[in-house]
Amino acid sequence: MQEKRYDVNGMTCTACALTIEKQLKKVEGVQQVAVNYATEKMQVTYDETKVSVDILADAVRGAGYELVAPAEGKGPQEEAPLMKKQEEHQEQLKKRFWTSVLFTLPVFYTAMGPMVGLPQVPGLAGDRNVMLLALTQLFLTIPVMLAGREFYITGFKTLFKRNPNMDSLVAVGTSAAFVYGVYVLYAIAYGLGHGDHMEVSHYGHELYFESVAVILTLVTLGKYMEARAKGKTSEAIQKLMELAPEEAVVLKEGQEVRVPTANVRVGDRVVVKQGQKIPVDGTVVEGYGSVDESMLTGESLPVEKTVGSGLVAGSMNKAGYLLCEATRIGEDTTLSKIIHLVENAQSTKAPIAKLADRISGVFVPIVILISLGTLLFWWAGGYGFNFAFIMAISVLVISCPCALGLATPTAIMVGTGKGAQHGVLIKSGEALEMLAQVDTVVFDKTGTLTSGSPAVTDVRALLRDEKELMAIAASLEGMSEHPLSEAIVQKAGEEGSPLYKASDFEALVGQGVRGQVELPDGKPHPVAIGNASMLEAMGIGVEECLKDADRWSEEGKTSLFIAVDGKLEGILAVADTLKEKSVPTVARLQRMKKKVVMLTGDHRKTAEAIGRQLGIDQVVSQVLPETKALEIQKLQQGGRKVAMVGDGINDAVALVQADVGMAIGNGTDVAIESADVILMRSDVEDVSTALRLGDKTILNIKQNLFWAFIYNVLGIPVAAGALYLGLGIRLNPMIAAAAMSFSSVSVVLNALRLKRFKAEGNAGPAVGTVRKATDTRGTTSREERKDQGMEKTLKIEGMSCMHCVGRVEKALGALEGVDAVKVDLEKGLAVVTLSKSVSDDILADAVKEAGYEFKGVF
Template structure:
């Protein structure tokens, strides 16, 4: 068997070799070759021994993404949906189609996420299936989306105004006499009953036209045996209107008593109230996607490039890689790049949540959407508009909002059966009451009330709206959650595994201790740093950076020598200087007995000791360690307070690991873990039925991130780690890991509240509408009140989800 797979997450030739090695380890693989340029894996294999899924899993465990070359994923904007049943209908018809691997509809966002096999089905065929089901696909998704939303809201408002203008006088005419309001004699129900009825019919017609969509979609879906919310409204109000026409006929032939049995005002009011509810719901739903809109608006529409020493303003979309862009004070940076001239501070809080402006000078990276504060800079473009960090963030948030969380499945199952069951209940209860009371008007009222009050909208909105707001809030805080599933799983994890280097610690060596003997500390550091400036060792670089930050003098060095594995030698101001470990000192026969105890003390604290000798005499010891990040201890404390077990993983020796573990107070630590064994640690906890959150930042963390129930990457880490993770912490602050777990808990709690009220509303509302209270001497439910309650249920669910916008993490 031969096949081609698309590989994501590769950045260099080493990545392609890693993918090849991972696949070749599988039994049954005859050939595996990666083309890095086109990001493609060609495989020849025995399909009896290994499957496509096995190959994809092997690539993912290596820290990369993979999918069959002929498998595509697209997101389509769907118009014409009015409730959760519509979403379920689209999923069902697509699910029955050959070649569709997965189809998920987000009713709140009106988006379809579909994964399909291009060898079996084309995108045009998918669109055709959707249209045959009674819905439309909006072309040019990104361009039209914003305008469509605005236009849809304006159209909804126009229809609402039309309905309200005609419904208010209709209500006055139909019910004014009950309140002794003055009614013109020409349309008085006693003196001119036929005119009274005809005027109501005339006023009802524009309202029905304003709500025509309910009838067009409702009856079409009913004919196709896929009834939805529109079908309930269409059947209920049509029954009231048809009965009204029958009443007009009776009045015309002399049965004027029927003037008391007109239900035109009920039909018109139901339509008006539902249009009002839909308009309020749409406005509230728009607020749930504000996070995406804010991110999109961060990127300026125009950019100033330098070409032939001239400043040219062009649209940001036309900026190319290698262009030189000029950004003045107060302007937003249009695309990603590297500064080549100038110096400024840049506010990146919109992208990372970090409030302190960052210094940018030659060699610094700048990112689209950030604000240049007080200086001018020129930078060379490294990524086009579609590939910027901002664009990646927008894609991640959109994907998270489009894909369903597991908790949504319950609502999907219920809404799929809901409408047919409601229609059955309305028919049965109406017939039962007619048999008992012989009152056609009463049974009609029951029929309409049940249909109108039972709307699955609240069920359909319960989950996606909360996920939209929750993932959007995460993006505001600098936490990118890639899927609804990850958002749901975060708060359920039992064990949090933390990689040490770059996650708990800074990830780079720093001077932590200085002990000088018969010499000033500054002079000691000055001599050491002068030598280490010429060294390429990370520990030497730490000493030099420390001296540079403190403004300590650096001297010229002669006769410099680097002794691999030992240290450095040189002459400064005609004095012989040695900087290195105990082996270097012994090689040069220098007595270190006076500092051995101090070296032992700092070694127990996880520090690396560098000895400084001047003219063959030890003058001091410099301790170097990977410093713990400022917020790591507080973050671990917060996670432990959430009843999660916190475990630190590191490749360091036991003493260094214990020192860091004691400082940040983790529950456990595992030292001397080889990079390839981190995923095995994850598996070990999973074998004990523990759900695992893995937090890491490096290439060697990628397999563990992919293996964990939730993988969380530090934003400053490698692209491969970020690609493998379910959650990305843009600020590289471990506190955000604690915040994301709390945000997950709050979001799922919000979803459960929404689902509870949606179910509770229908469990209570339908029996009341069916006349249960009447059996005990209570009132019947007026259809107009049922319509108001139905609209309120959807709006209340969305408003409850919007409470998540007020989420404030514990500091």
Template sequence: MKQTFQVTGMTCSACSAHVEKAVNKLEAVSKAEVSLMTNSMSVEYNADAISPQDIIHAVEQAGYGASLPQKDKAVPLPDPNSQLAQELSAMKRRLIWSFVFLIPLFYISMGHMLGAPLPSFLVGMENALAFGLTQLLLTLPILYINDTYYKVGFKTLWHRAPNMDSLIAVGSAAAVIYGIFAIYQIGYGLGHGDMELVARYHMDLYFESAGMILTLITLGKFLEKRSKGKTSQAINRLMDLAPKTAHVLRDGAEVEIPVEEVRVGDHIVVRPGQSIPVDGVVVEGSSAVDESALTGESLPVDKGPGDKVAAASMNRSGSFTFEALRVGEDTTLAQMIRLVEEAAASKAPIAKLADKVAGVFVPVVMAIAAITALVWFFVSGYDVTKALTAGVAVLVISCPCALGLATPVAIMVGTGKGAENGILIKSAEALETLHSIDTVVLDKTGTLTQGKPVVTDILPGSDMDEEGLLLLAACLEGPSEHPLAAAIVEESRRRGLSSAVVTNFTAVHGRGVRATLKDRTFLAGNQAMMEETGVALGDFPQKAEELAAQGKTPLYFADENQVLGVIAVADTPKPTSAQAVSAFRQLGLDVVMLTGDNQRTADAIGKELGVTQVMAQVLPQDKEAKVRQLQEAGKKVAMVGDGINDAPALARADVGLAIGAGTDVAIESADIVLMKSDLLDAAAAVELSRATIRNIKENLFWAFFYNSLGIPLAAGVFYHWTHWQLNPMFAAAAMSLSSFCVVSNALRLRFFKSKFRPAPCSGACPVEQPEPDESNQINDEKGDEQTMEKKIQIEGMMCQHCVAHVEKALTALGGVSAAQADLEGKCATVTLSAPVSDEELKEAVTAAGYEVVGIQ
């Protein structure tokens, strides 16, 4: 049996490793995998030999908590966003109050070194006791606020599995214990007039070290917590894609029922603009179905009797009836949701370098401290004070202040620099993992290409010119809602061609359209339509074949006798795609392109961009499987995508990168979001990750370098020759210097620049004047007719079909000569040849189903 458990109490990769080890020890367990990111554990075990309660007991024995998740899907699970918000709010309060007490603590303990004045009751040897007690009273609230480190740290230490919390707990507790011991020594010295003893311990308290460790570690954990827990949001968005009701035929009547009540065999009616509620097969009617929510491909698929349809697809044109084949958790959408859940749970987090050494560093330091105390106890003639001083001094000097700063400071600077460059890094784990990838998998549509078909070639016959063929095509395709038709109409509009209205418009399913223009019948469609009609093809099939070999879709236009020309439409590559592929290669990465397109189209795009490894005709669920296959072959994989169908693959990959203009689900499933939708930023993210990890390793070196120097000195190794044991100034200087080196080194990341992008212009660069765009000057060429442009801010556009609907609604208004919608900019620009009020523009967009938020 394979069972998923929820695990609580884990704070680092050492914790997840210990839980795995504890469960894998059980004889009936064949495999246990723990995910720190999702706080879950997947266990494969023999259900006849062991029960879930036995597994839970093993986790509890290891010092953590475990439970079975709720099985009833109808019962809403606790909102992860709300839980995350509560945890963040609590941690933020801890952080604020920690700083409230840390600032005066630091001022009192360290301010005099900078010449800052102190209150008179804290100055002088006679006030040494007040000086120490004041620092202790300011430290105690910080210890109380951050007591979780002690609860977790000492518990894991007790179970012989020390982690970073153990390091923090031991180091800060040692500093506080030594400080309290020093206060007693000061009190003893003042009571017995031994001012030498007072002077020895007056500035040797280390309370500020404990306060600083706890506060700065809390700051780092707060920043990490803020970027965690996005997978559940992605799953919620996937669930929202499915409609909540379905129109089912029952006893000859159409009734609307909740989608949960749909049964296999039910006949369901779907009208234009409605989502398909479950998987099934068409039994009556035909339509063009937009499957981009599942496949990511921009072109709707023609469906007729016998064709299969999937839940969450959108019906774009005609009405049809289909028979339900898969419902509930068996639908394609439900399977994708399950893939996202499983992929997210199986993705192991990167073990922090500090956590890796904690398991060795903590026991080694404690052993050195214990040996030091014993040696001094016997060497000094059974002097308990000297033994305690030496033992605690080792712990104090090895206090992990710089070690705690080494990773979070570099991560903070690295993620900040990424944000400046439009690279949103959502977790420290992603930034760490990205440096080690060796393979990058690229989705085609919307990632390598524009995601929107455009006209690429116009091949007129001998009786026509380019503009004449394009004008005819625009007239025929004008009433159609097909994206290929929209591409032709858009090209005609860009060139300033005014189309005429056709009559007797008929859409032939799977073939094309037929219409009458000026008493002549014209055809527009594929080669099959031309052959069935019997028109003369001439040499156009050969030309169309050449276009198809280049990954383009050729459309024939003909009258009743002969083909008049061919227009090719294609989803063209983005301007920087080829450069990005080259950049990946320069970084030593293998590049793989995944697409649902046919092999010929995919090979053509791959050849144009320089991609040698192309995987075509990949179904949505297979994208995740392809990524898993690469991982099983020993590859570290980064996946770049933008569609909902990419969400499982993004979650499965070691690092998922989402194009910013893509769907919300892809963005939520990914670890890194490229806000500018530029693939070059993916290469820059890899560069930034490598620079950050190199910086972290340098930081850890400096942190341990000072500890390594300080521990022998504190242990008294040099005492015989130098009579040096523990100089408080040396300890303070070592700690400050190690922290200063770590922070200064991390700040070097602020000067990071990608070698694949030119340096930004400083203001003295010559400004390149853009060439005039003829398409925007149409109105100036048409006599003295006055025109104007208006920009409409629109919410609700989700894809290129939305763009086409908005443009169609606006151009239908009298006085609007052209309309250009921008999906990324969430706006539309209209060119007016006659006065049109803002209210009319707003009503047109609203009637199309979108929201107008402003008009300029």
């Protein structure tokens, strides 16, 4: 089966989309088709052995519309011109509207002006000049009809094909009024020719050319406003497309050559200087830069890029020089895939739209029948043809299914676009709707709630200081490739501990390592690092640190005892640490009344310890990869709507099993392919953002559908004269036209309120703040922290960009005793929050080592 997306030209309302769907479903080999009036796109799944693009195009043409096949291999640079079609359509509608206004105003004035006391145009007043008045209105109305000829071309074409749409209603209504006006003109001429002044006076007040002109003008205005509003719903895609530069600088034979981005090939060396956008996905082979990836990931701080770092098309090099090798081009770039993903989501339909589709599919024919019934009812009731005719015309022009058809797709367009801006990619309208129904969130542990790699969390030294103990441990562990060894080496590096020469290295599987380490005295000393049983087997007592080991074990940490020269010198704990935002994210989900579950293959004791730190409702431990989906299934069988959040290959089946699968953006391709939602920032905080966005979007759709239904339920009876017999109230066709036009606009404007959606911050740091995840202290006010010497404000000179901010934050944040750092680039200040006393000299040295000038503490 082949799944493709095409543009469709010629649609004017939601009935058009439904007509195309019906026509294509008749084609043998077409499995599924969804036509979106709001995006003017069609997504179709078909058997390529039975169906070709030509067959699809013929079927669409048979319904009265035009299918536009996409070119293969297009990147954002080539797709961007497609977005201009909307702008050109808006401009065309704008010209049509002002042309209509130019001729409608004099028609309206000559017809309605005298009724409200305005002076009549000289030469057109009185029964003697009624023929001149009628001819003037006729010749002013014809240009308005020519300007709105698309209503008639499309309306009558679809009517004759027995697939009437909204244009059919306008075309039939205004044509009937125009033909009746011509009939009246002949009646006036007959009366004048035969001296029948009563006939002339009677028909002189039954010209409805002004209704034709005003209806066409108001409907055109509504179409223009609708097109403008619809254009705003696709701003997210437009902004993504604008990210890709049209040109790239390629290094050829040592020379920098500027070429169209479309001409860059895989393997080309691309130069990206400060302030330039990155044209293709690539890998840095030379240079250093600070890259802003915020539009793609939602992450506001620039990311440091060095040799070997990956680059994403559309991001911007804020500082530095980068030479990269192109790895993905055109539609293969991450940017193109994101654009396609958002477009696909906007082209799909949410299940909630099915009711509106069913109603819209039969709406126009029913309206035509109601209009005819209205005409016959009032005419047969003795109210005259003129009265009955006006009632019937009002029914036709007020009845527009566009509001119903726009209710769902416009909200989905804005919702998915807003999600993309926050780094939350939602693959379909169905996934977006399901997000609003989720009541249980299941997290994979490793790599999702935790960092996925072990880190040293605690150190206790007995005979020497911690820094020296870490130096000894890292010197020996540096000869091992075990993940725990890497964690110890990394910790020593962060603290600036020196590494000594090690020899006679031996790894004891499941126990630890041992060997010789040459200390500063120049002599080799036997060192052993491992669990308690290993050291005890070597005759080394570990009783002094057993309480630490037991306590850390309860916290889910692995304890390693360190012995030098046959004596116990200390103990350290290693654990897969929680991500900084895991705790506040779980808390937020619980405030949203969501049940939170953690799945892990870890031992029960470790899993429960992590569960306690997170405050999670339910922990399921010792789960095999193949049984994760079964755990999801159990929750679903209990009536739960489940969202699964994971990042690995072993999460793929569970992601598919869940009602909504969410993949962390740095996860494997398999996990991302299996998921319904992709969190580009690799940030668990975005889980709550996705759920809130789903809630807001579905609420918006329900509001749209409610008002669209209410509008038609109330509007059609009033137009048909339901209030006339009792209250004497009837609806003029011109007022009906205005109401019809603005009903669609109001639905789109309501959908645009979603653009104000903002992701909630959490208990973690704001932009420009570095906070350590191990902070468990109680909260104190800023004044208290100042009084206690726990907060210091540093004056720093030399910072010029966010890259500088990042370097200062990193340098100060790495100091022992520094709990948090917040840098104000504009003011040149850094606010440092301390957990213990840190001297001004140490802070100054850190700033200087980062390359900036320390001006004192305030």
